[in-house]
Amino acid sequence: MKITIKDIASLSGVSTTTVSxxxxxxxxxxxxxxxxxxLKIIKEKNYVPSTVARSMVTRKTKTxxxxxxxxxxxxxxxxxxxxxxxxxxxxxxxxxxxxxxxxDKEEKYINMLVEKMADGIIFTQSDKRTEGFKNTSLNSIxxxxxxxxxxxxxxxxxxxxxxxxxxxxxxxYLLKKDYKKIAFISGPLTLNTGLERLKGYKKALKDFSVExxxxxxxxxxxxxxxxxxxxxxxxxxNLDFDAVFCGNDLIAISVIKKxxxxxxxxxxxxxxxxxxxxxxADLIEPELTTIRQxxxxxxxxxxxxxxxxxxxxxxxxxxKIILDTELIIRKST
Amino acid sequence: MKITIKDIASLSGVSTTTVSxxxxxxxxxxxxxxxxxxLKIIKEKNYVPSTVARSMVTRKTKTxxxxxxxxxxxxxxxxxxxxxxxxxxxxxxxxxxxxxxxxDKEEKYINMLVEKMADGIIFTQSDKRTEGFKNTSLNSIxxxxxxxxxxxxxxxxxxxxxxxxxxxxxxxYLLKKDYKKIAFISGPLTLNTGLERLKGYKKALKDFSVExxxxxxxxxxxxxxxxxxxxxxxxxxNLDFDAVFCGNDLIAISVIKKxxxxxxxxxxxxxxxxxxxxxxADLIEPELTTIRQxxxxxxxxxxxxxxxxxxxxxxxxxxKIILDTELIIRKST
DNA sequence: ATGAAAGCGCTAACAT
DNA sequence: ATGTTAGCGCTTTCAT
Numbered sequence: 281m282k283i284t285i286k287d288i289a290s291l292s293g294v295s296t297t298t299v300s301x302x303x304x305x306x307x308x309x310x311x312x313x314x315x316x317x318x319l320k321i322i323k324e325k326n327y328v329p330s331t332v333a334r335s336m337v338t339r340k341t342k343t344x345x346x347x348x349x350x351x352x353x354x355x356x357x358x359x360x361x362x363x364x365x366x367x368x369x370x371x372x373x374x375x376x377x378x379x380x381x382x383x384d385k386e387e388k389y390i391n392m393l394v395e396k397m398a399d400g401i402i403f404t405q406s407d408k409r410t411e412g413f414k415n416t417s418l419n420s421i422x423x424x425x426x427x428x429x430x431x432x433x434x435x436x437x438x439x440x441x442x443x444x445x446x447x448x449x450x451x452x453y454l455l456k457k458d459y460k461k462i463a464f465i466s467g468p469l470t471l472n473t474g475l476e477r478l479k480g481y482k483k484a485l486k487d488f489s490v491e492x493x494x495x496x497x498x499x500x501x502x503x504x505x506x507x508x509x510x511x512x513x514x515x516x517x518n519l520d521f522d523a524v525f526c527g528n529d530l531i532a533i534s535v536i537k538k539x540x541x542x543x544x545x546x547x548x549x550x551x552x553x554x555x556x557x558x559x560x561a562d563l564i565e566p567e568l569t570t571i572r573q574x575x576x577x578x579x580x581x582x583x584x585x586x587x588x589x590x591x592x593x594x595x596x597x598x599x600k601i602i603l604d605t606e607l608i609i610r611k612s613t
Numbered sequence: 614m615k616i617t618i619k620d621i622a623s624l625s626g627v628s629t630t631t632v633s634x635x636x637x638x639x640x641x642x643x644x645x646x647x648x649x650x651x652l653k654i655i656k657e658k659n660y661v662p663s664t665v666a667r668s669m670v671t672r673k674t675k676t677x678x679x680x681x682x683x684x685x686x687x688x689x690x691x692x693x694x695x696x697x698x699x700x701x702x703x704x705x706x707x708x709x710x711x712x713x714x715x716x717d718k719e720e721k722y723i724n725m726l727v728e729k730m731a732d733g734i735i736f737t738q739s740d741k742r743t744e745g746f747k748n749t750s751l752n753s754i755x756x757x758x759x760x761x762x763x764x765x766x767x768x769x770x771x772x773x774x775x776x777x778x779x780x781x782x783x784x785x786y787l788l789k790k791d792y793k794k795i796a797f798i799s800g801p802l803t804l805n806t807g808l809e810r811l812k813g814y815k816k817a818l819k820d821f822s823v824e825x826x827x828x829x830x831x832x833x834x835x836x837x838x839x840x841x842x843x844x845x846x847x848x849x850x851n852l853d854f855d856a857v858f859c860g861n862d863l864i865a866i867s868v869i870k871k872x873x874x875x876x877x878x879x880x881x882x883x884x885x886x887x888x889x890x891x892x893x894a895d896l897i898e899p900e901l902t903t904i905r906q907x908x909x910x911x912x913x914x915x916x917x918x919x920x921x922x923x924x925x926x927x928x929x930x931x932x933k934i935i936l937d938t939e940l941i942i943r944k945s946t
Numbered sequence: 947a948t949g950a951a952a953g954c955g956c957t958a959a960c961a962t
Numbered sequence: 963a964t965g966t967t968a969g970c971g972c973t974t975t976c977a978t
Contacts, residue, residue: 627948627949628948628949628950629949630948630949630950631947631948631949634948642947642948643947643948644947644948647947647948666954668954669953669954669955669956670953670954671954672954
């Protein structure tokens with residue numbers, strides 16, 4: 281038989297109100313002795329209050345939904361970890377959902393989270409999403425957008441990365457090192473991230489008076505396979521390039537691999553620059569020069585922002601945090 | 614104003630009972646018309662039933678806790694993903710918790726999960742845990758153990774990997790290839806996983822009539838840093854070895870790196886064998902030969918087992934699933 | 947085929 | 963300093 285607050289109350293010879301107050305640290309006006317007595321019984325009986333019952337009346341679940349494309353993509357674990365750490369500090373739990381960049385799955389998950397009365401959602405949306413949600417029930421729950429930008433109702437904050445600046449820094453560095461024919465193996469341009477990186481790339485070329493060549497920019501996905509394919513495409517086009525700027529590290533790593541297979545030495549024949557600085561970036565050969573994104577911090581900040589919104593429901597806020605990248609120079613350039 | 618079942622009922626001109634029945638597909642004896650009418654109103658009003666209120670009476674939350682050391686460790690994302698996929702299929706959500714192998718954090722999380730009335734827990738315990746839980750409240754909730762073995766109350770199933778066999782297969786392969794001085798850079802032996810791998814290593818040596826040398830076995834942690842250190846130790850001891858069997862891929866990858874820095878070529882001077890087959894194993898140079906663990910499947914099976922237990926509370930089961938490993942031969946051996 | 951009513955375990959406004 | 967009471971939104975038993 282599950283033990284309830286009522287049991288504790290009668291066992292202690294007090295009312296449930298008194299027990300409840302003690303449980304919730306609203307015990308300003310509870311006598312020391314009562315407090316002690318009740319606490320003792322609670323411990324004895326190993327009583328655990330039901331959060332479900334509590335949520336029923338407080339309308340809060342202390343649960344945050346984390347909706348991301350795929351935890352298996354090396355970009356996300358750190359982000360998830362950051363969010364979880366902050367949530368945990370503040371007494372929240374994280375419910376995690378993988379959408380595979382699928383719009384239907386996204387909506388399904390959001391619905392689930394609303395049904396389960398998650399207090400809020402941290403959301404990295406699908407690269408296929410071009411508009412807001414069909415489901416209006418969504419608007420009942422605050423959302424923090426992370427990494428990928430967009431505007432629609434319900435968004436109470438954003439944590440983004442300065443992709444333009446990161447890309448600009450990286451490509452400028454390449455240019456300074458006298459690489460002049462820089463191919464850009466991009467991820468999809470449906471996302472602001474890709475778009476901004478492309479802009480940074482163009483801007484850097486311009487500032488160094490290098491002409492932009494459309495042929496050198498090819499667009500694919502943020503996946504390892506795309507790196508292999510992309511090099512094939514570039515080679516088949518018979519293009520001349522002395523450096524490759526990759527949309528992310530996953531692409532960069534497979535590009536390096538492919539290039540080596542083709543007998544190119546890196547960075548002598550071709551320099552390779554990545555984006556992200558994933559866990560493995562300094563373990564490959566040659567160690568990857570890349571633009572580090574603060575993934576852990578992103579997750580952490582997003583949770584912080586969300587909790588802030590949740591615990592100050594009066595203040596209408598919509599903060600936008602833009603985190604900086606860092607150029608990590610290693611051996612591949 | 615949040616819309617409730619009551620609103621739907623009065624709007625449809627029926628009782629809440631009727632609405633509830635329709636919501637839960639217990640509508641055998643609800644007329645077609647009523648059903649249709651109610652469903653229409655529900656859609657119109659964008660009504661989402663509160664799972665919290667439902668849980669209150671059904672005593673089920675359709676939530677599963679996933680307690681792991683660290684999602685940031687490349688071993689876990691796939692496992693987590695497997696669990697999430699299965700959970701999702703069955704209409705469950707996953708609450709995820711990182712313990713950093715810390716016993717206090719473990720107990721804290723377990724408590725949280727009990728408070729939140731998670732229906733069950735999938736649990737990869739800390740490598741520091743040597744006994745069951747202090748907290749008896751835990752016994753109220755079924756647990757599936759994953760990857761790391763142990764016995765205590767509340768355990769309703771296990772999904773493990775045949776570490777002995779995996780290790781045996783890998784080391785035998787090395788031996789067959791005529792590597793005879795095989796160092797073993799192990800993870801901790803507090804875990805059955807490490808212990809079993811050591812046993813497999815010993816058994817293989819024995820079967821190939823190679824004498825076991827205590828000096829060649831060094832024990833550390835499942836972390837990249839340990840790979841670097843371990844090679845230092847081996848070198849300082851001035852030991853002769855022609856192959857290294859690593860406790861996991863993380864160690865193997867840093868071992869390869871270190872060895873290359875020392876001017877050794879792989880696999881000519883030294884062969885390297887890993888364990889896990891993480892995402893990056895075939896992207897490093899040389900591609901890593903390793904013993905693949907079915908991580909995704911482990912997570913998936915664990916969720917399956919748990920859901921089975923949850924949905925058949927009458928049957929007393931305690932299944933133990935032992936998954937097989939696979940030797941993936943690449944270029945490092 | 948449908949509804950009335952009790953109750954899940956807790957909190958909070960209001961008394962005392 | 964402590965207790966009474968009314969709900970939170972749903973499911974379920976039992977009537978009708």
